[in-house]
Amino acid sequence: MLKKNRVKKSVKLNKATGFTLIELMIVTAIIGILAAVAYPSYTEFLARSHRTEALRELVRLANLQEQLFVDSRAYTISMADLGVDVDTNGNYITSNTLYKISTSVAGSTFILTAKAQNGQETNDAACKEMKITDTGNKTPLSCWTS
Numbered sequence: 001m002l003k004k005n006r007v008k009k010s011v012k013l014n015k016a017t018g019f020t021l022i023e024l025m026i027v028t029a030i031i032g033i034l035a036a037v038a039y040p041s042y043t044e045f046l047a048r049s050h051r052t053e054a055l056r057e058l059v060r061l062a063n064l065q066e067q068l069f070v071d072s073r074a075y076t077i078s079m080a081d082l083g084v085d086v087d088t089n090g091n092y093i094t095s096n097t098l099y100k101i102s103t104s105v106a107g108s109t110f111i112l113t114a115k116a117q118n119g120q121e122t123n124d125a126a127c128k129e130m131k132i133t134d135t136g137n138k139t140p141l142s143c144w145t146s
Contacts, residue, residue, distance in 0.1 A: 054101070058138075064083065075109070087100075099116055
């Protein structure tokens, strides 16, 4: 009788528990497929959300240019005159450092230009450069509406 108990115990010990290699490979393949589908959507979402920072700053700086025009009857080419911090080239860098905004003035008109940088130019290739003018003209329009 003692021998039978030992046999039963050894059978219980030899019983395999856990996952097989095939099951692990299937789960890994499913995770890979889900990641391959989700990652491009995620990077596109990030690019669009970072773009809104540039659009917001363009509109804000255009408003500051208009306020300055009301006060002094002239637009400024110096972004520092608008009361914002500028880099050594006189450009305004957005808070996430993904866009560099510059201004050009010709007579009584201005153009503010936001140029993507620090990886944003590759992540958001369609909107590397966005502009707004003194008349409110926004280009390219697809970057402003999506």
